[in-house]
Amino acid sequence: MTTGSFRLDSFSVQLVERLEPVRRAHVGDALAAREAFAQIVAEASRAVAQECLSTLGDAAHARRIEREAVGTFLPRYTRLALEQNLYEAATPWLLRPGLFNRALALVLSGFLVTASVELVRRPWVAVLYVFVVLAPLLPELRSWSSRSRYQAQLQELTDDMLQLQRADEALSASPDLDDPAISGPAVAGPAVVPPRRESRSEPQQT
Numbered sequence: 001m002t003t004g005s006f007r008l009d010s011f012s013v014q015l016v017e018r019l020e021p022v023r024r025a026h027v028g029d030a031l032a033a034r035e036a037f038a039q040i041v042a043e044a045s046r047a048v049a050q051e052c053l054s055t056l057g058d059a060a061h062a063r064r065i066e067r068e069a070v071g072t073f074l075p076r077y078t079r080l081a082l083e084q085n086l087y088e089a090a091t092p093w094l095l096r097p098g099l100f101n102r103a104l105a106l107v108l109s110g111f112l113v114t115a116s117v118e119l120v121r122r123p124w125v126a127v128l129y130v131f132v133v134l135a136p137l138l139p140e141l142r143s144w145s146s147r148s149r150y151q152a153q154l155q156e157l158t159d160d161m162l163q164l165q166r167a168d169e170a171l172s173a174s175p176d177l178d179d180p181a182i183s184g185p186a187v188a189g190p191a192v193v194p195p196r197r198e199s200r201s202e203p204q205q206t
Contacts, residue, residue: 005048006048006051006052006055006056006061006065007165008064008065008068008069008161008162008164008165008168009158009159009161009162009165011044011045011048011065011069011161012069012073012157012158012161013158014044015040015041015044015069015073015077016077016154016157016158018040018044019037019040019041019077019081022036022037022040023037023081023084023085026085027085027088027089028085028089030082030085030086033078033081033082033085034078034082037074037077037078037081038074038078041069041070041073041074041077042070044069045065045066045069045070046066048065049062049063049065049066050062052065061168064168068161068164072160072161072164073157073161076157076160077154077157080150080153080154080157084146084150087146088146
């Protein structure tokens with residue numbers, strides 16, 4: 001069984017941790033992000049494959065690491081990361097987390113004093129009061145929803161890499177049915193008896 005950082009799922013988690021700062025550094029530049037992702041994954045998978053070969057002597061799994069990292073992990077991560085970058089780049093300045101809160105901090109302080117007086121005379125003002133109080137939280141909620149969705153997608157990606165690792169281990173542990181030592185000696189079938197030919201005897205003359 002493959003252990004440690006040589007497992008596909010463990011290696012994919014390490015790749016995500018390495019790539020996320022690079023993704024945030026290339027918001028708005030999809031081409032540079034693609035090139036950076038491809039270079040990092042190729043270099044990291046090559047280094048881990050060489051270490052796996054020298055440590056475990058498992059050439060098959062070393063090749064599998066490079067193949068799955070470049071062929072399976074990289075395309076999916078690139079798509080998810082670019083979608084997240086596109087979302088973050090398209091967010092208006094006033095709707096980015098923190099900016100809207102600071103802009104309305106002084107306005108709300110005066111509004112709360114006025115609303116407390118108006119609520120006594122006009123109870124329907126409570127609806128407007130609740131909306132204005134929750135408005136500064138909308139950018140934070142929008143950002144939290146986007147981050148949660150993105151993290152769930154990354155978790156799904158690492159879970160799929162875990163399934164690949166388990167499938168490879170199951171195939172490695174299965175016996176080779178073509179091996180005579182495992183499949184056992186061949187069982188001879190029933191002997192075929194040729195049909196008996198009847199001999200006709202000529203009648204004796206007396």
